[in-house]
Each structure stands twice: as C-alpha cells, then as structure tokens.
Amino acid sequence: MNKFGIHLANGPQDIDRVASLGCDCYTVLHGERRYLKRLRELRPDAIINLRQYDPDIMSKDPATLADHMYGPDESFDDEAGYMRRLHEEGITDHVMPGNELNLAIEGGGWTRADYERINRWVLAWVARCRELAPWAIIHFPAFASGHSEDQADFPDDPFVGFEICREAAEACDVIDHHDYWEGWGQLSGEHWEWYAFRFQKVHTMFPDKPIFISECSSTPNDPGQLIWYFEALYGYDYVIGATPFLWDSPDPRHWAGRIVGMPVEQAIKNANKPDVPLPDIIVVPPEEPEEEEEEEPVAQYEFTGGFKDKAIALGPDIVGEPLEKEKYYDAPDGHRMGSQWTTKGRMEWVKEFNNVEFFAGVRPLA
Numbered sequence: 001m002n003k004f005g006i007h008l009a010n011g012p013q014d015i016d017r018v019a020s021l022g023c024d025c026y027t028v029l030h031g032e033r034r035y036l037k038r039l040r041e042l043r044p045d046a047i048i049n050l051r052q053y054d055p056d057i058m059s060k061d062p063a064t065l066a067d068h069m070y071g072p073d074e075s076f077d078d079e080a081g082y083m084r085r086l087h088e089e090g091i092t093d094h095v096m097p098g099n100e101l102n103l104a105i106e107g108g109g110w111t112r113a114d115y116e117r118i119n120r121w122v123l124a125w126v127a128r129c130r131e132l133a134p135w136a137i138i139h140f141p142a143f144a145s146g147h148s149e150d151q152a153d154f155p156d157d158p159f160v161g162f163e164i165c166r167e168a169a170e171a172c173d174v175i176d177h178h179d180y181w182e183g184w185g186q187l188s189g190e191h192w193e194w195y196a197f198r199f200q201k202v203h204t205m206f207p208d209k210p211i212f213i214s215e216c217s218s219t220p221n222d223p224g225q226l227i228w229y230f231e232a233l234y235g236y237d238y239v240i241g242a243t244p245f246l247w248d249s250p251d252p253r254h255w256a257g258r259i260v261g262m263p264v265e266q267a268i269k270n271a272n273k274p275d276v277p278l279p280d281i282i283v284v285p286p287e288e289p290e291e292e293e294e295e296e297p298v299a300q301y302e303f304t305g306g307f308k309d310k311a312i313a314l315g316p317d318i319v320g321e322p323l324e325k326e327k328y329y330d331a332p333d334g335h336r337m338g339s340q341w342t343t344k345g346r347m348e349w350v351k352e353f354n355n356v357e358f359f360a361g362v363r364p365l366a
Contacts, residue, residue, distance in 0.1 A: 001025075001045045002273035003233050005243035006259065007215060008032055008039075011250045017260070018247055019043050021269045025241030027214040029053045033082065040091045047240060047278075048092040049139060049176070049214055050083070056107040057098040058117065062125035065097070070132035087135060096139035096176055096214070097125050102147045102161060110147035112157060115164040122168035130286035137281060140169045142176035142214055150201040162205055173283050174240070175206055178215040187218065187225055188232075196229060203238060210279040213242035217257040223267035230271065238279050301325055307340050307347050320344030 005025025006018055015035040019042035027049045028036065036048055052069065054060065069083040086092050101108040101118045108114050122140065129136050143149040143161060152158035162169060169175060177199040181187045186195035193200060199211050213233075218225040226244060233239050248260045259265050301322040303311040311319045320343035328338045340347045 001047065001278055002275055003239065003241035004230050004268060004271065004273045005241045007243040007246040008035065009246060009248035010254070011248065013248055015039050016042065021265070022273055023268065025243050027051060027243040030082070033086065036086065036091050037089065047094060047212070049094040049096060049212060049243070050086070050092055051096045051099060051214070053099055055105065058101065058107045058121050062121050063128040066125055066128035066132060070129060083136070084133065087133065093135055094137045094139060096141050097122065098141045100144040100178065101141055102143045102149055110149070110161065112159045112164065115159070115161040119165040119168045122165070123171060126168065126171045127287070130284070134286050137174065137283060138172045139174045139176045139212060140172040142178045145178060145198050150198070150205070162202060169206060169209070171284055173281050174212050175202055175209045176212050176214040177202055179213055180217055180219065182219045184225065187229065199239065210238055210240050210281055212240045215245040216242050217244050219256060221257050221259070221262060221264050223264040226264055227267050227271050234274065234276065240279055303340070310347070318344065319347065
C-alpha cells in the first residue's frame with residue numbers, strides 16, 4: 001500500500017473519481033459510510049479509517065455508544081451495529097471516536113480537567129469495544145495542535161494532555177494526528193516540527209504506536225507542498241499515511257482545503273505512489289476479568305453437644321468451622337439423626353435402634 005490518501009467528503013461525492021487518484025489511505029465520517037463498499041471494491045488494499053463523528057460525543061455514554069456501533073442490528077434502530085456489519089462485509093475494522101476532543105466546539109476542552117475527562121471517556125469506550133469487537137483496530141482521536149496536548153503551555157499548571165491521556169492512548173492501536181501548515185516555512189523551514197511534522201512529538205511519547213495523519217493540508221491548498229509532504233512521509237516508517245482534509249464539503253468554511261476540481265486533485269493523481277509495508281499494528285487484546293477469590297464463610301456458631309469433642313479431636317482442617325447450631329431429628333427408619341453444617345461439609349451423628357450412638361463423620365461439600 002502507499003501513504004497517499006484523501007479525507008472523503010462531508011456529503012455527496014463521486015467515489016469512483018476519488019478512487020481513481022490511486023490513494024490507499026482514507027478517512028470518512030460515519031455518516032458517509034454508504035460509499036465504503038464501492039471504495040473497498042476499487043481499492044482492496046486501502047486503510048479506511050471511520051470517524052464516529054458527533055460534535056458533542058462526550059455527552060454520550062461511552063458504553064452505550066459502543067453498543068450502538070457494534071451490537072446486534074435490533075439493539076437500537078436501523079443504524080445499529082454498523083461497525084459490526086462493516087467488519088463482516090470485509091470493508092474496514094479501523095475506527096476512531098470523535099474529533100479533536102480538546103476543543104470546546106467538539107464537546108471537550110483543553111484544561112487539565114478536560115484532558116482527564118477525555119481519558120476516562122475514551123478508556124470506557126475502548127473497553128466496551130474490546131468486549132464486543134476484539135478485531136476492531138481502534139485509533140486514538142487526533143487532538144487539535146497547540147492546546148497543551150504535547151507540551152506544557154500553562155506555567156502555573158504545567159501538564160501535557162497526551163500524558164494525562166496516556167492510559168487511553170496506550171489502550172488504542174493507532175494514534176491519529178492532524179498536521180496543518182501555512183507556506184514552506186512551516187513545511188520544510190525552521191518551524192516544520194511545530195506544524196507539518198508535529199506528529200514527531202507524539203511519536204517520542206508513544207514510540208510503539210503507529211501514527212495515522214487523518215487530517216493535513218496547506219493553507220492555501222498548494223499542490224507542490226502537498227506532494228512534497230507525502231513524499232517526505234516515506235521517511236517515517238511508523239506513519240501509516242495521511243488523508244488531506246478534504247475531498248469536498250457543502251460547508252464553505254472548508255473550501256480552502258477542497259481537493260475535487262482543484263489543481264491538487266490532478267497533482268495527487270499524477271504523483272508517483274510507491275508501495276511500502278504497513279507498519280505493525282498490534283491490536284490491544286481485551287482485558288481478562290480478574291477472578292475473584294471465593295471467601296470462606298465466616299463461622300458465627302460454636303460446636304456444642306455431641307459434636308464438640310469430635311470437632312476438637314479432628315481439628316479445623318478436617319471439620320472446619322460451624323455454620324449453624326446442631327440439629328436432631330428422627331429419620332423415617334427410626335434412627336435418631338444429628339447434623340451440623342460446617343465450612344468443610346456436614347457433620348453427622350447417628351443413634352441406632354439398639355441405642356448405640358456414634359459419630360458418622362464429616363460429609364464433604366459437593
């Protein structure tokens with residue numbers, strides 16, 4: 001597969017035209033998944049990263065959302081279980097919850113408390129997904145850059161968002177990143193590491209995790225810069241690929257990065273796209289539930305009567321501790337019986353017809 005990619009349109013699109021560019025990396029909002037079956041037919045080796053998009057996603061219960069995505073069709077509505085169906089149809093297993101959760105407009109924020117909330121929410125969502133879909137390849141959602149996510153921006157409260165979210169990021173299989181730049185200075189000049197190649201900072205924190213650049217672009221959308229960027233990514237074997245934002249959108253705010261019908265479309269189509277091995281993606285296995293040790297019942301009674309001497313003689317390893325008072329009753333055959341339940345079993349005492357009394361022993365627990 002190659003590292004070139006496209007972020008699919010937020011709306012209608014000609015998927016055959018998209019596929020004709022020859023890219024092998026795609027990001028798509030879950031609401032546009034109707035195009036994916038055809039995309040998979042046209043690009044059989046592609047990575048298709050589905051973003052479960054909701055600008056207020058963290059107001060949803062994470063386990064319930066996972067149930068909706070991976071549960072049986074009848075569990076919620078006609079939409080339910082769509083990630084399970086995409087898996088069963090061989091379309092994609094790659095999935096990411098939300099988008100830039102460290103922004104208020106995406107339902108989050110970038111204070112310490114916000115990052116702590118993101119960590120808890122993503123962890124809970126991942127845990128439920130692992131239970132329902134152990135095959136899922138889960139991407140940690142990309143943060144918006146420059147919001148104390150990879151460096152401490154608040155001198156009075158120095159924290160790093162990715163460190164706060166380390167547990168959630170480690171629970172995922174891939175880390176997504178967004179890299180934007182304006183001009184060559186932020187692409188290959190002195191500021192390159194803070195813009196186009198900022199993903200390197202995350203790699204230093206999570207060196208064992210592959211990175212997927214689910215959004216990137218120059219402003220304005222310069223064909224030469226974008227192709228140069230793609231070619232440079234081949235120098236980073238841990239980067240799966242990049243999907244420039246975006247093919248098309250009905251929202252004019254996104255037109256600056258639009259690809260369809262712009263010079264950048266033809267540039268991507270004409271570019272040489274070498275195939276390279278896919279970085280190792282190690283799917284984190286579901287956590288095995290801890291086995292709870294059964295506690296032996298606490299004795300609240302004493303041995304008395306006919307059982308006391310035997311209990312002392314045999315000792316607690318054989319007899320255990322009493323769980324009730326001793327009981328006596330007449331058996332149907334005329335015997336006089338006695339019993340007392342213990343933590344090891346049931347102690348039994350018998351008085352026969354000839355009035356001979358004896359201790360019958362301890363009947364072990366089944």
